[in-house]
């Protein structure tokens with residue numbers, strides 16, 4: 001009995017100490033480990049498999065939008081950064097620079113990419129000559145580095161994995177459409193693949209990407225009521241095209257400056273999955289990206305025929321395209337239940353001699369912990385249908401939790417009380433930077449995203465006429 005509760009006891013109480021719960025879960029389920037250099041993480045196979053599934057789903061969507069994959073160098077001449085004033089100012093504090101290589105000092109220091117607008121802009125100025133070369137849409141799957149002194153696996157590390165898409169267009173309308181179209185793609189992906197409901201919209205000037213004209217974001221509410229910026233899409237206008245000389249000859253023979261966009265999501269999404277769905281038992285993974293969708297646990301495995309039946313079931317599910325594993329280890333079934341629940345596997349199948357005799361199996365879903373009986377015929381169909389309903393119900397449950405915790409406030413005290421209670425708070429804003437700063441100072445909350453289309457009479461800080469409604473929250 002002591003053995004069976006071993007794993008549950010090792011994870012901190014999710015309600016009492018959420019940060020410790022998070023750390024326990026990511027380490028004990030073997031998603032990550034800490035790297036030897038402060039600020040770095042090692043993504044272990046179980047974590048990397050989630051990333052691979054995220055990549056697969058997103059990559060298909062990008063290609064449908066006419067985006068091609070490419071790869072650009074990790075090292076970027078420092079001089080490239082100085083070409084776009086806001087960009088260099090925004091990134092300077094966190095850029096790691098190589099000054100020494102091959103046994104000598106370098107003539108020009110080289111930045112390890114924190115993002116690639118500068119080098120991709122430089123290359124695009126060469127590749128874009130005429131209107132026939134547009135639109136140009138490239139994406140790269142790569143690592144980036146932004147110096148960090150603390151490590152929070154998946155949330156804040158100096159090196160992380162991401163994708164960055166970059167597009168070049170002949171006109172403003174098309175570039176803006178691309179920016180918003182990609183935001184929609186991200187939202188659809190987050191909701192349908194990760195079962196994470198997101199709030200999308202524009203960021204304030206203060207919170208936008210350094211060098212962008214406008215930044216659009218998707219924000220997700222974590223279990224503790226904090227917000228996680230889960231992806232961004234930037235309309236860069238002509239800022240980078242001007243700085244990097246991306247010009248094209250129009251069909252009327254005039255040289256025009258192009259318009260660009262960039263957009264990205266990162267391994268942070270894995271943190272978002274953990275903190276949106278996790279519970280007191282550990283991870284709860286959405287079936288679409290779960291490395292293992294279904295685990296088979298034999299009951300009374302020494303009885304004749306049990307292991308063989310489990311093996312046959314595994315092969316049938318595998319052939320049907322289900323990511324399945326059979327836990328044939330010598331641990332007790334109870335111990336295995338705890339282990340696989342902690343690892344968040346969406347469906348567990350229990351199969352013992354009596355089930356086999358009755359021609360059925362027991363299916364336990366991780367999200368609701370409900371158990372149902374299923375016939376041992378048409379198992380692929382049955383398990384796939386169950387996985388689909390887990391996926392759908394996880395999104396609905398997360399949406400309900402999120403919707404219930406969006407509140408309104410008319411003043412700073414209201415915002416403070418709201419975020420202290422683990423809510424997102426909507427409040428009016430006059431549009432001035434001082435008021436935005438004051439909310440951060442007094443409540444620790446930041447302007448996450450504009451609540452488009454909503455109206456409030458007055459600014460929660462200064463009481464002047466409100467120009468916008470903002471969603472405030474504390475954030476990761």
Ligand code: ZN
Nearest residue numbers: 430435459462
């Ligand atoms: Zn104000």
